[in-house]
């Protein structure tokens with residue numbers, strides 16, 4: 573693999589994670605980023621939280637999330653990231669309704685999660701039952717992205733936008749057109765976040781841009797020493813600041829911070845954690861720093877990871893109905909063999925990106941598959957194509 577070259581598009585947490593997976597296989601990597609530096613978009617919040625998403629019973633989604641969390645912790649350990657990325661260990665997830673209590677306490681059993689990873693506990697400021705993740709983290713996504721890039725040592729081209737790409741005629745190379753010139757490579761990994769639709773080869777994917785607002789405010793005294801999730805989340809202080817997040821709007825996507833959302837985040841915090849907020853001097857939340865950024869969320873809220881289907885080569889003469897009649901239930905999906913995508917990380921990119929990147933790179937390099945089949949299949953972009961084919965939405 574030493575003389576193979578990969579181009580990674582996008583220097584958010586996804587692109588940085590792919591760069592690390594490529595580095596671990598000695599593949600020369602060029603990372604191109606349209607902006608002037610890394611982690612300027614979704615991955616640019618001052619503090620984010622890392623913990624696994626769990627469901628009452630084992631599902632591909634929760635198994636992937638748990639495996640991602642464990643993979644994150646292994647990379648954290650292997651590269652001694654605790655010495656390099658500002659962070660605080662420990663996340664409380666409040667179980668403030670009967671349903672959440674039922675879901676999470678059963679999840680611990682059904683997923684056989686050891687108490688070193690998660691256990692029932694009482695969160696001290698709300699006095700509410702919660703799941704405590706001792707290894708969960710509040711951390712700086714920007715520093716994490718930067719550290720992954722330092723470890724990966726790709727050739728980075730900032731202020732360079734991918735405009736177009738195509739496979740070479742014999743299909744062995746991918747030719748990328750950027751606003752800084754042409755780059756030829758063996759593998760192309762696409763991680764453009766919410767700007768995916770600028771790429772005509774991705775426009776068919778049911779991904780959505782979703783607006784989110786957080787606020788950063790000065791460390792309060794006394795304050796929570798661990799992250800607390802209660803629908804929204806409040807982080808502990810890192811470098812003198814805490815973060816309160818996050819709002820969610822998939823319809824109105826304006827870039828300007830909304831004062832009413834700041835107000836609502838603060839009100840909700842006061843309602844859910846009154847014992848905490850009542851100890852603070854009165855605050856004017858409008859004086860804090862808001863930040864707006866955009867998640868990319870897929871139709872089923874699960875990431876999109878895998879080789880990219882090539883729609884232009886899809887045989888649409890076989891309809892789903894006819895294939896059923898001929899008991900030939902499968903659609904044959906052609907791929908761009910050397911082009912992969914990692915997107916749709918939604919609200920959990922910090923937890924999921926490293927493992928998703930490992931899966932993507934291992935797939936593109938045709939390594940023996942160590943990922944359980946249901947998890948692997950649940951991530952592939954193919955799932956949307958098959959759904960659209962069945963509904964006859966592809967013609």
Ligand SMILES: Cc1cc2nc3c(=O)[nH]c(=O)nc-3n(C[C@H](O)[C@H](O)[C@H](O)COP(=O)(O)OP(=O)(O)OC[C@H]3O[C@@H](n4cnc5c(N)ncnc54)[C@H](O)[C@@H]3O)c2cc1C
Nearest residue numbers: 582584585586606613614615620621734765784920921922
């Ligand atoms: C408000 C908010 C709060 C969140 N909180 C958390 C949290 O606490 N925990 C958690 O796990 N997750 C959280 N998330 C989700 C997480 O931040 C995202 O899932 C993750 O950052 C997505 O990373 P990404 O690399 O896919 O996208 P991005 O970080 O957006 O990176 C995409 C990059 O691609 C570049 N790009 C796009 N098009 C091109 C092109 N044509 N050529 C070159 N470059 C291009 C962009 O400039 C950008 O830098 C939050 C998200 C939001 C919006």
